[in-house]
Amino acid sequence: xxxxxPVFDIDAALGRVRGKRELLRQVAALFIAQSKRxxxxxxxxxxxxxxxxxxxxxxxxxxxxGTFGARGAFDAALRMELSGQRRDFDxxxxxxxxxxxxxxxxxxxxxEVAKK
Numbered sequence: 001x002x003x004x005x006p007v008f009d010i011d012a013a014l015g016r017v018r019g020k021r022e023l024l025r026q027v028a029a030l031f032i033a034q035s036k037r038x039x040x041x042x043x044x045x046x047x048x049x050x051x052x053x054x055x056x057x058x059x060x061x062x063x064x065x066g067t068f069g070a071r072g073a074f075d076a077a078l079r080m081e082l083s084g085q086r087r088d089f090d091x092x093x094x095x096x097x098x099x100x101x102x103x104x105x106x107x108x109x110x111x112e113v114a115k116k
Contacts, residue, residue, distance in 0.1 A: 007109040009069030016067055028110035031064050035103050038064075042080065042099070046092045054084030054092075058099075065106065073102040 017023040038061045045054035062077035076099040083092050 005072075007070060007072070007105050009071075010113065012069030013067065025114045027067060028114055031067070032107045032110060034064060035061060035107065039100055039103060043096060045084070046089060046096055049087075049089050051084045051087035051089075055081050056084075058084055061099075061103075065103075068106065068110070070102075070106045073099070073106045076102045 013024055013027075014021070017027060038057050041057045042054060042061070045051075045057060058077050058081035062074055062081055065074045065077055076095070080092070080095050080099050083089070083095055
């Protein structure tokens with residue numbers, strides 16, 4: 001992601017909630033809480049080398065990210081999902097660090113929207 005690119009697509013996100021900012025704030029708060037739990041699960045699944053659960057958790061997170069049109073975070077979650085699907089744990093720690101960073105960026109951007 002380039003510095004000039006937004007972390008997520010506010011227009012796409014508002015479109016998914018029919019332009020209702022209060023609903024977007026609620027969905028964002030739910031995402032932030034859910035993403036923390038899912039990141040914890042993903043970390044544990046990497047440590048336990050549980051590919052099936054890793055694939056499922058990353059897929060769930062990816063779906064939630066899609067609500068916001070957050071391309072960078074979506075792509076990171078997809079890479080993690082594929083890692084679980086292939087039972088490929090060699091690069092999973094690096095993938096996790098990238099995913100976690102992108103989720104934190106998204107959460108911060110969503111918290112800014114919630115303040116408006």
